[in-house]
Amino acid sequence: MKGxxxxxxxxxxxxxxxxxxxxxxxxxxxxxxxxPAVYSSKWLGMLPFALKSTLKKDSS
Known part of the structure; x- marks a missing residue:
């Protein structure tokens, strides 16, 4: 999205x-x-997001 x-x-x-x-x-x-909150976000915070984005970046 542009500014x-x-x-x-x-x-x-x-x-x-x-x-x-x-x-x-x-x-x-x-x-x-x-x-209800998403389990991974509620209990683990930003860790699952960071892991997913790192794996996605490495596979690209």
Missing amino acids: NEYIKFMTQEFTSFIDSTPEERKTRRSQRKSE
């Missing part, structure tokens, strides 16, 4: 967040919290 596109995307996301009602934000937040 201009990224800024446009972030502006759109920010304005949609600001335009939403506080009740909508609370329900969205509670839905995110109720979803």
